[in-house]
Amino acid sequence: MRAHISYFKLKFGYPYPAALFPALGFFLLALSPLSASAAGVALYLFPPTGVYTVDDTFSVEIRTDTVGTPINAAEGSLSFNPEEVRIVGFSTAGSIFHLWTTNPSEGKTPGTVEFAGGDQKSYTGNSGLIFTMRFKALRSAESSITFPTGAVLAADGTGTNILSVMRSGIYTVNPVSLAPKPENYPALQGAPEPPVISSPTHPDSEYWFAEKNPRFTWPVPEGVNGIRYLFDQKERTVPTVSSENIISEKSFRDVADGIWYFHLQLKNDLGWSSPAHYRIQVDAHRPDHFSISEVARDDPTEPNVKFIFDAKDSGSGISRFEVQIDDVGYGAWRDDGTHIFAAPNLSPGIHKLIVRAIDQAGLDLAETLGFEIKPLDTPKITDYPSELNAGDPLIIKGTTYPNSDVTLWLIPAEGDARSQTVKSDASGNFIVIAEERLKTSNTSSGFFSFQSQNLETRTYHMWAEVKDVRGARSLSTAKTPLVIRPPILLRIGSQAITFLDIFIPILGFLLFLIFAMWYVWRRFTAFRKRLRKDVGKVETSVHQAMQKLRTNIESHVNLLDGASANRPLTEEEKKIVGRMRKDLEDTEAFVEREIGVIEKEIQ
Template sequence: MIFFKRKKYILILSLFFFLFVFDKAEAATLYIKPSQTEVSVGNIVNVQISVDTSGKFINNVESIISFPKDLLEVVSLDNKSSIFSLWVENPSFSNSIGQATFNGGVPNPGFQGGNGNIISIIFKTKKVGTASIIFSNSAVRENDGLGTDILSSQRGSTINIVSSTKIEPIVQPQTNEPIGVSIITSKTHPDQAKWYSDNTPEFSWDLPKGAVGVRTLIGTASNGVPRVEYAPPISKKKVDALPDGIYYFSLQIKTANGWSDIYRYRVNIDTTPPRPFSITFPHGEKSFDPEPIILFDTIDNESGISHYDIKVGNGGPERTAPLAVSNPYSLPAQYPGTHTVIVKAIDRAGNSTNASADFTIEAIESPIITYYQDEIESGDSIKIRGTTYPDSDITIVFKQDEKVISEEHTQSNSSGDFAFFLGKRIDTGVYTFTARVTDGRGAKSNETLPLTIAVKSALLNSLTSTVLNYLSAAILIVLALGGIILSGTYVWRRYLSIISSMKKESREAEDTVKKSFDILRKDLREHIAKLKRAESKRKLTKEEIEFLEQFEEELEDAENVIDKEIGDITR
């Protein structure tokens, strides 16, 4: 009884263990469709990479897909209808090593299904052979919070590449003579591997001798059979506007020998530009860094991004790879100021979408000019000294009448000092110069304010010096003469002033003397008159008569002398 109980417990535990292990077993499958196909040399074949999750929810698949590079080359990768919306590693390929890679994911709750399209790979066949497309380094991760790899199997694809396309025609009767070869060409879409934005392709072909009819077909199937018949035969066909996608134009030609093999021509049409996008600056729109970092990215649903054209201001476009350097991208060194960067995303068909953004580069400090000669003779060296950042490049620009005549460079030492000597001959004239510094990072300053240098002829300077020497002596003589003249003028005016004053005072003295003398003379004459009246009454004495005669004579002499002296003074 105990034995049976133990067997029962063992059976239950074994069943539980079996169910537990089975539940956790790897179950997903990676596979390629079609698993096998036949294609002629130079034609296109589209294979689809898919996953079967066997009922489990997954959130990530990664793989490397290898192909023989001598037999196949990848034309493009297409993930527009992928189950994944997140890409750890964007789908990419290398024809030089014969590999394509991807690493995609999907958010919660993940993907569950048996036909999960991951990417499509479009190959072009190169030569006859059997090409095996296989998986390696693959993983399918379950959405269990642990990222458990549940990949259980991988099924590749085999492509048999033959020398020419041989698909059974609708009617292929016995023929005794070979049918002439017909080659389809297209002036609107000349390269079957390229994408075009023209959605009205035109095809043409040469009709063999004896052709009585043709059949054509345009469609997305690479093995389509022509069904639209034209009799008499046509030699060209223009197709109305087609939606975006990959199409195959199929052609058969009928002669007396029957219908020919089917000839096909592929066209790739994409009229839709890449999705709109924006440009961001992870370190800010203002920076002292002369090479700011920008971020940008977009996708194109049909042909894929070919490249980006990046343009700053009026500079020419700079082409960059589609995915490798778009995030982040370092702009080339810019001068201080506000700039506009324009990024144009261009798909493989030439459609484009633009994005633009403004950014500002802050200027570092300008150099300080400590010495220069504002006037030199022609033939002399221009000497400039200054100070700025250590071990930096200084650009000195010489201008004449706003026209740049020379741009020179020098380096500052470890202390920031710099010296510049311009040894080449500069014609006489007036020049200005400015200086700008660029540090080790490439950051630039604004230009200094213009400083002026006058370059004069040596002969002219000599003549000018001689003339100035003589002119200086002449000026001194003129100044001396001028001083003498001014002094003489002053003395003369002073003399005249004194004479005028003396004349005035003389006239005043003359008037005073005359008045005084008149009074004296009046008084004396009255005394003389009295003496004469006394003479009538008595006889004057001899002494009185002599006194009277002598006094009158002397009074007259005194009056004459006074008049003469006053007259001399006034002259």
């Protein structure tokens, strides 16, 4: 041990030769100003206790509590009974030291461990991890692990060994047939009640969670002046980590998968409470493996397909499977131990199976598999009418698989398809007789119907399909046309109705036209009589007017003629008299002629 300490003094620049250390060790420790504060510097095992069964493996950490004093090196040895426990490995992951003169390892003597390490940076704290040992329990015993030697060097420039306490550990190993004995910590009278622990991140101890950063909370009663806790994977551990402050919650980060326990104690002036324990179950990883395979089928038309779900989850375990086939979800399926999932009866064709294997923490791993169900051979329709009078029975014959269900479908050009199912006989023959005769009116419900106002010939299509006793199905046969004609009397009646539909409107139009012509003629005749009467009145008035005009003109001419007896008329006066007589005669002739034309027109 002294040789290792000498190495670290020279390694980290301490000025004292290695040969002086044995003589000066106690002197330097006594004179060092750190002596008082370093009185509690310790090497200890974490956890200090544990309860296991034979063949269990468990970890023990070597830690240091510097009590506020900076350190940068430590060494020591450990001893255990190799017949009770066996070393299976070491780890320096997370260590406060990164330089090792002696890596943690088994010593030359069985049941011993040696280590010596340090770092150029100093460390101060109460739970500094030096390294981790992994043990396997060999037999039932109370197995102790102790420190025969040890040293912790202060980062004071002189390499002072300030170690004062080395805490050992005791680990109970029970036979496999016995349940582990829980550790017991009796509380003193007047000490606080065990705290009630809760976890907002892991609210139920019975469930697994994918959250790997747990947080724990608890109420702190009046008078509590000390708290210590521990977070490990043992159910009844007594906590050993003291909190510097009175806290009401504690968080941990990046917790490994598995079952963990948070242990907590509260202290008042009368002592520590009994430990409280809170379990959490962490699984932050998806299932390790998932594959789907189809159980071999003897017949590719088998509609009841089975699949093997091979899923493994090393954490919380597989909880359920969410199954979907094509676009149809079938909800959660839980394995009964056979790992075989039986799909529901499926139609022929190519299908896609989509499955999610979900662990207890809700994390999943998905897998898909395509598969095909071959169809049965379609039934053969051997006898059917290509045309049928409405009201006649529809009879269809054919052959298919023995003792199978044959479904006949019929659909009109416009309307919904209807079906009728019959069973084939032992030879595979079948006969379909329509349950209700095909009609040409929808006034009564039946196998098929037509619009009552539309009595013309209609074309339908029929097809058939078969399903055997397993539920396997065929595809549909090709659609076959079927013409349904109305009865002959209805066809003649419909033609008569069609003629009258045309004749009656034409007759009505002709009668209307005759009436219109008669009405116009009547009005025109009355108009002509009235016109004749009016023309006669006009003629009489014109004659009277012309007579007055002639009398008037004659009187003026007579005046001129009388004047000629006294004197001779001038040439101009003679012309006037002649022109007036001629104009009067022309006017009378024109009026007579025009009146004659009008009388002729209105005859």
